Amino acid sequence: GIQVEQSPPDLILQEGANSTLRCNFSDSVNNLQWFHQNPWGQLINLFYIPSGTKQNGRLSATTVATERYSLLYISSSQTTDSGVYFCAVRRGSQGNLIFGKGTKLSVKP
Amino acid sequence: EAQVTQNPRYLITVTGKKLTVTCSQNMNHEYMSWYRQDPGLGLRQIYYSMNVEVTDKGDVPEGYKVSRKEKRNFPLILESPSPNQTSLYFCASSLSGTSGYGYTFGSGTRLTVV
Numbered sequence: 001g002i003q004v005e006q007s008p009p010d011l012i013l014q015e016g017a018n019s020t021l022r023c024n025f026s027d028s029v030n031n032l033q034w035f036h037q038n039p040w041g042q043l044i045n046l047f048y049i050p051s052g053t054k055q056n057g058r059l060s061a062t063t064v065a066t067e068r069y070s071l072l073y074i075s076s077s078q079t080t081d082s083g084v085y086f087c088a089v090r091r092g093s094q095g096n097l098i099f100g101k102g103t104k105l106s107v108k109p
Numbered sequence: 110e111a112q113v114t115q116n117p118r119y120l121i122t123v124t125g126k127k128l129t130v131t132c133s134q135n136m137n138h139e140y141m142s143w144y145r146q147d148p149g150l151g152l153r154q155i156y157y158s159m160n161v162e163v164t165d166k167g168d169v170p171e172g173y174k175v176s177r178k179e180k181r182n183f184p185l186i187l188e189s190p191s192p193n194q195t196s197l198y199f200c201a202s203s204l205s206g207t208s209g210y211g212y213t214f215g216s217g218t219r220l221t222v223v
Contacts, residue, residue: 030209031212033211033212035214041217042217045213045214096157096168097142097212099152
């Protein structure tokens with residue numbers, strides 16, 4: 001099956017710093033999403049981005065489908081950005097999202 | 110507000126006592142799915158439903174049942190819960206399971222079986 005690898009696994013930042021999270025996937029996909037799991041366990045949908053670039057406030061994401069990777073950019077990080085960021089992809093018609101292991105982000109004040 | 114609603118958010122139960130976790134979406138989505146999240150194992154799909162009366166097994170279906178009698182609801186049933194079903198459960202929905210649409214997740218249900 002398709003493999004999803006995220007890097008780095010852990011990231012510690014000072015408030016105000018910028019960061020880039022990466023997601024590599026092993027095969028072509030028709031769905032790629034970025035999620036943020038907050039400290040209370042909720043999965044928040046950040047971007048649906050099977051290709052191209054999107055921006056939402058301090059967050060932006062780029063997916064280069066032909067090279068099988070996606071990047072999530074966080075600018076001017078805040079303590080509320082802490083949590084785990086997941087990349088998830090789907091290939092084919094069964095509808096199963098395959099999740100990466102996540103990047104755990106800690107933003108220090 | 111478009112959302113997926115799960116209930117309850119937290120549940121502690123005893124081994125063998127049947128329980129149901131409800132999931133409802135108000136977006137007229139065809140596709141619905143259940144996932145469980147465990148430390149070190151990540152998120153794994155339990156069951157999914159492509160449409161009303163159409164359900165199928167995911168990667169870890171043992172010990173679970175589902176039904177899809179109406180489009181908006183997709184309950185997860187544990188007939189005889191065991192401690193290894195202690196987990197964080199998520200319901201998700203999407204406009205379609207066959208095309209490139211995003212998924213919306215519920216807020217999660219933290220289940221403890223003692």
